[in-house]
Amino acid sequence: MGNYRSGRNSQGKRLGFKTIITPSQAKAKQHIEALGTVIDSCKTAPQQVLINRLNPIIRGWCNYYSTVCSHKTFLKCDYILLFSQLRAWARYRTGNFSSTTLVKYWHYVNGARIFSTKDGIRLISHSKVPLARHVKVKGDKSYFDGDVFYWSTRKGTHPELPNRLARLLKQYKGRCPECGLLFVADDLIEVDHQIPVSEGGTDTFDNLQPLHRHCHDVKTARSLTHAAEGAVDNQPFC
Ligand SMILES: [Zn+2]
Known part of the structure; x- marks a missing residue:
């Protein structure tokens, strides 16, 4: 279904080709x-x-x-x-x-x-x-496993992680809130302000979250786009 749906221009006239956004x-x-x-x-x-x-x-x-x-x-x-x-x-x-x-x-x-x-x-x-998706989904190398699990969950600290990040990993149960995947040992993790400091966000744990570096980039691009053009991400999928 929908294979031959035609896009329309701003006057509602059919364009004759499909402009379906999946x-x-x-x-x-x-x-x-x-x-x-x-x-x-x-x-x-x-x-x-x-x-x-x-x-x-x-x-x-x-x-x-x-x-x-x-x-x-x-x-x-x-x-x-x-x-x-x-x-x-x-x-x-x-x-x-x-x-x-x-x-x-x-x-x-x-x-x-x-x-x-x-x-x-x-x-x-x-x-x-x-x-490497299927290896990652098992989460067998997650920060929440073994020794790292012990340190982050019991103490909220880990000798190889900055304290703030270890505490955030504990708070988020080892998962990136942007993509929902468990962090694994070789991921690049960044600390993000949910509400940016420039918009009045605070530097406290309720406003911080751990994100994969690429998820952080996606989030940043999204807020820049929102700021520049309004709610572009709310375009309906036809
Ligand atoms: Zn992520």
Whole structure:
């Protein structure tokens, strides 16, 4: 059902092609916006800094949405990232997008041009991320297991974690409130203010939450979008 639904323009006239927004497209849009925020913040940063910021976001997002989003959605994310967002980033730095720009930021890796530094630090593709979802769902390496479990739950502290984070992990039972997954040992975890300090949020535990770094980026992009354009995320899925 719905395969031949036609989109309409603002006057209600049929456009003759489908403009159905699926949940996975909405998630992909949100993700692309989060990548855009990072790219903007790295306009003058070295290429390797940008790649090192993008890779964990791409890896985390693909793993989390691997059951929701199709391979085609991942390919589309790669396409937008490479042919629009990163080209714009490169153009900003060199003044135009010439073959010199291409050669400077895209190097050959196994016969294909990849957005990479000449030292071999390269951007990963959404379509080629090894998916580790099923390992993660078991949660067998969760912060709440074994020794870490003992320290965080009994004491709210852990020798390898900052106290504030250990207490928050205890409060949130080891789960990221944005994506609902358990944190695992190699996740990048950041402390987020639910209500930003700039909007009067306090630095107290009732206003703090632990988030995966990529979930934090998604949340930030969402609030920026809200601030800039109003409730974009409330677009109905047709
Ligand atoms: Zn998360």
